[in-house]
Amino acid sequence: MDLRQLTYLLEIAKQQNFTKAAENLHLTQPTLSKMVKGLEAELGVTLFDRSGKYVKLTDTGSVAIDQVQLIMQAVQNLYSAIEDASSLRTGTIHIGLPPVISSVFFPRVIAKFQKLYPHVKFQIMEEGAKKVEGLVLDGTLELGVVVTPVEPDAFDSIPFLNQKLALVLHRDHPLAGEAFVSLAQLCDEPFILFPNGYAVRKHVMRACRSLGFEPDVVYESSQWDLLAEMVAANLGITIMPDAICSKIVNPECRTLELTDPEIPWELVVISRKDKYQSFAMREFRTFVRGLAN
Structure with a gap:
């Protein structure tokens, strides 16, 4: 069973007719009927009552269609969430700031960035610089703001x-x-x-x-x-x-x-060299690089 087949089921339920559904789906009617029979065999139930002029859902078919609609909505939500993240309409950045740095870094960088991308959130952890480095290295934090020097083999760093x-x-x-x-x-x-x-x-x-x-x-x-x-x-x-x-x-x-x-x-923004960078994180790094003096 795949998403394409679930789409076919929804169209048949909507049209209550295999021939009309097949036309809308650009399939032959025998091909569509064969696919439905295969799904019914896989599920061990009859989904459609074909005895009358119109195709009707059986009781189990109605239950199945309800779940198919939920699945398709969840898939749509998945694509929407990915689109939101890729276009920076949403996202969360986990960043570590030593307390002595936070009062400098927050208003100069984070506040300005959030004016451009108000739906990108920041989870801020305040720790000493060495602790921040360790948390970035073990993957707990995506980014950290620390004082140089840092280990060049472990971190990508942006002067700030x-x-x-x-x-x-x-x-x-x-x-x-x-x-x-x-x-x-x-x-x-x-x-x-x-x-x-x-x-x-x-x-x-x-x-x-x-x-x-x-x-x-x-x-x-x-x-x-x-x-x-x-x-x-x-x-x-x-x-x-x-x-x-x-x-x-x-x-x-x-x-x-x-x-x-x-x-x-000298302050730098660090990230682990081999760690995946989200869309929001990459845009934030670019933003910081543009502010560096």
């Missing part, structure tokens, strides 16, 4: 944002009046950083160790605004991406350029 990390300190700090500060000048400062597993912290720790000192981390938080408030309370200094520093509005904080060394903060 290229900035530097900056210093945030209290306005009364002795260095607050400087135009820029070298990292070595901070060797004795109490640091307020993101927790382990966050790319920003990893880059800060690596840069400090390259200068021969281990930062004294006195507080940790995964929320950039809480880190800023702790700096405003004069509990220490922090180092954040420029894009995040621009969001700090507390007048107790000062943001300064960090030098010697500059610490890069």
Whole structure:
């Protein structure tokens, strides 16, 4: 039994006449009759009563036709759903964002994309960058936004944002009046950083160790605004991406350029190299590539 045969059954039930149905289906009447007999034999029931002037459905035929109509509607729904997905009228993208990135990435990218494709939904998971990489690699997430470097053999990556990390300190700090500060000048400062597993912290720790000192981390938080408030309370200094520093509005904080060394903060959108990409996902990747600065 196939969809073509089910279509034939519906036409016979509609016309109540084998000859008329055969004409509409561009078949010979004997061919159509033979097909119906074969289906009846396969199902072990009689579908049509052929004893009168008009062909009528038997009781079992009526039950069968009801189910055939449901099947054909389900098939139509399948094609419609595929068409919706391929034309980006619908779809869901599963994406991972580290919390420090989400406040930058969401308004710049996701919100703009959804204005173009309002029926494409996003399932967002907030995790540290390394966790996001792992979830993309094991297939839990389709996309992730992380800080470079990433493993080129495992991921396709699209550059999104290229900035530097900056210093945030209290306005009364002795260095607050400087135009820029070298990292070595901070060797004795109490640091307020993101927790382990966050790319920003990893880059800060690596840069400090390259200068021969281990930062004294006195507080940790995964929320950039809480880190800023702790700096405003004069509990220490922090180092954040420029894009995040621009969001700090507390007048107790000062943001300064960090030098010697500059610490890069490069965001990329990653996907697993060998994973199938949905229509929505491919369009989203193209959209991000167009926004990259």
